[in-house]
Amino acid sequence: MGTTRKNSIIILGLVFVSLIVTLSKFKMSTDLALFLPEPVTKFERLLHYQLDKSASSNMIFLSFSGLPPKKLAEFNRQMARQLRTSKTFSRVSNNVGNLSDSGLEFLEKYRYLLTQNDLSRQFSAEGLKESLQNRLEGLASSSAPIEKRYLRKDPTGEIITLLDEWRGKISNHRRPLEIEGVWFSDDKIRTLILVEIAADISKMINQEIAVKEIRSLYAKIKLPGLVPIMTGPAIYAVESGEDIQQDVKWLTLIAVLLVTLFLLAAYRSIRIVFLIISPLFAGVIVATASILLLFGQIHGIALAFGITLAGVAVDYPIHLLTSLQGDKSKDSGSVSKIWGTLKLGVLSTVIAYAAFLVSGFGGLQQLGLFTIVGLITAALFSRWVLPMLAKNQPKESFGLSGLHQVLKCWGQHAPRLRWVVVAAFITSTGLLVSSQMPILHLNVDSLSPIKEKRLAEGKLLRGDLGFWYGGSMMIVTDKDKEAVLQYSERIQSYLDDLVNERVIEGYDMASHLIPSKQRQAVRKSKILDIDVLRSNLESALIDLPFRNNIFDPFIKDVKTAKEMQPVAPSNLKDTAIGAKLNPLLFEFDGEAAGVILLHGINDDAKLKSFADQNEGLYYMHLKTASTNLVARSVDRVGLSMIGCIFVIYLSLAIAFKSLMRPFKIMVPTLTAAIVAAAILVLTGNPLSIFHLISLLLVVGLGLDYALFFNRLPGNKSEWDTTFKALWVCAITTILVFGILIFSQTPPLEAIGKTVGLGAFISIIFAAMWAATPDKTVDS
């Protein structure tokens, strides 16, 4: 009794400390990245970094449709005006606007280093004459105001050429349509606004504030027929976060309620139900506290998943109480007897959950750890604390005796159906192997909690404005930014050829925005001596009607350009051009990386062979890259599954000191997992990484049942109580995982579906496979 007392005090103390930790440190996160596989190879990490960094991650896309263009344009302007008054948004754009003064100044200042035109030709007498004639024509055209603005300092028209390159471009290949001064989709159905969140978006709260503000603006709209949409990374994050929170709130509540009601119906005693549930609460508290201490915060999905503990953790007190019930003398002998079987059950389940720890998903690691800590705590609590609490337990009166009779009858006859397990194993394996349906789901979307509708909207609005929306890209890496720029320049003409051949519709790259220092030096060297330039200009002006000396500012600017230091990417910091450059050219892993975003891919194979022909150039299909990532995680999970099953087998072999017995015990559970997999695949649910991990869970849980069925006592009344405990356990498990099916979060839904189904099959098969009890029971 001494050890019992000591152990129970330790456990109660642990629970108490955990409760304090939980209450004082509780912080929930809903960051989705935790449930996406972590990038491993250099390019995957680069891809992640780029997507993270890219200028569009702080953008929210708004669109309005459903009314005639004129009305929409009016509404757009009004909405933009309202948004601009808010400090939440750093920028609100609804048209291309004009290049900011600082941007214009930059183009003006560096025009002779930035221009793509050949300056030795531009500054020759013939070149100048031609340019001046063009200026004269320009003065006679509709562009006269712009011509006049730059005529004196830039007669060769470099600024206008650069401006043409710059103005109105979100990406290099398209300018969005404007009606009445605001952006519209090409079909004139939607008008668009682009807002950028001012605060640091790596903090979820800032995204929430921004989304809330737009929502409240939307709520005030009183235009019948107007259809507002908002989309963008912040919306995805906030909406899925809300879904997860809803899941945590409702699913937990419903699960606890259902299990309590079921147990009440079964045991008709609040006290017994309390006894059964108390280890579960102890487990949840200690598990939450350990996650909080280890990770700083607990993920909403981990918490929601934690409720499934209820399905497993109530098993231990049920078995223990049942055995206590059966044992009139109330000494601990029967408790330690059943504890031996329980220990093995806990061990196999914990090993199964250990697969989560090596899954490579931060989120799943939290799930695994949460469950392992929770289960061990619940088991220890049941073993050491529960018997003390249960001392003066009233005589049990079982409520669901009708159901029990039915199930008992079935349970007694089930072992005759042993062959069904073998048949099920053979058929489902055969079906899985021969199935035409895809078995594995390698699409990263299967892991993503973002609603498909939102993604489609995002793609649509990005397309309207000409934003890159995640098709394909090419990557160049080299020792520094200058080297990357030089490389980009070398392949630029080939890329242009690809555009002309319609292999791609367009592309964005850093060297569109800034030339390499090398190229700038070449340009500078082509600038003529000032005296030569002056005489060239004089001869060019003969017979042209320009007034004398109006081009002095031109001569002066050329003189300055000759002395200028080349522009470096760092000069562009804090300008609009710099903001566009950042996601295209950046330092990575002590190297520099250049990204070429490809728009409108028509010929994948040609792009691939183009990249193969150019050393140092890598072609990446975003979808393929993410599929590879997922496929590798699946491989890893597959391996760890096999490893786990083997470890479970080994521990059983050691426990039973037999090689054959654990194998026999594992047959029904492994079969149940395979049958569950076959059902999922054949009903059109290819197995994602979450399904796979859940199948392993099925094995872990199923072993629990199998172990108990395996040791069903020969004595009739003992058989009766053990069997009763078993089916009550099974129903709570199925109930709790079944509730997860209603989750809005794909990972939880997948786990619920698989485990609910698997547990159900498991217990049936375990009963069929049980050591033939009929003789003993019937006698």
Add this chain to the structure above:
Amino acid sequence: MIYLWYDLNNMITKRHPLKSFWAILLVLAFAMASSNSMATEDAWTVRQLMQQLSKVSYARLNFVETRQSIFLSSDMVIEGNMEYRAPDYMVKNTLSPTTEKVVVDGDSMIVQKLRESGKKGATLQTKRYSIQSHPVLQAAVGGIRSVLAGNYELLSKNYVIMMDGLYQDWTLELVPKSAEILEHVKKITLSGKEAQIRQYFTLQTDGDESVMKLSYEVLNKEN
């Protein structure tokens, strides 16, 4: 009373003393009758002109424009033709010294130019703008478009209007109200006969001037 001052000021500089005399008499008579109703009476004449202009459903005309620039030692002469279709469609074809086609349709302005591009020969370059987004474009087309359409509301919203002359021989002076447009255009003066605009004069803020003489080839009125 500001209208009166404008009108007087304007009339004194006019060359036809007889017309001015009648006009002054008329103005004085109105002023004597009621100085408050002056503005409305004056606007009514502009309105009447506008109403006539608004009946034009289609017009095709040739233009000869003389531009005077501070950068050039001699005047530039630009020739071409224009087309107008009610209420807000306009095409301006420049034929010499450069070729260019500008289509103004509602809010959009499309500029097409033939560009010599070396080996490949000439290519047609098309650019599309939203007039609302660019004050420069509003300055260039806003005035003439409202006059062609006879849209009094729009015209008076964007310009201070001064009217002189009779229906047979009228002059309309427009001074932009918006500071953004005033950055480009200081004053526009149109003159014409009945529902035809004969001359379009622009004084730009930088001092450049342009006089566009218009001759109608086709003029269709509704009904």
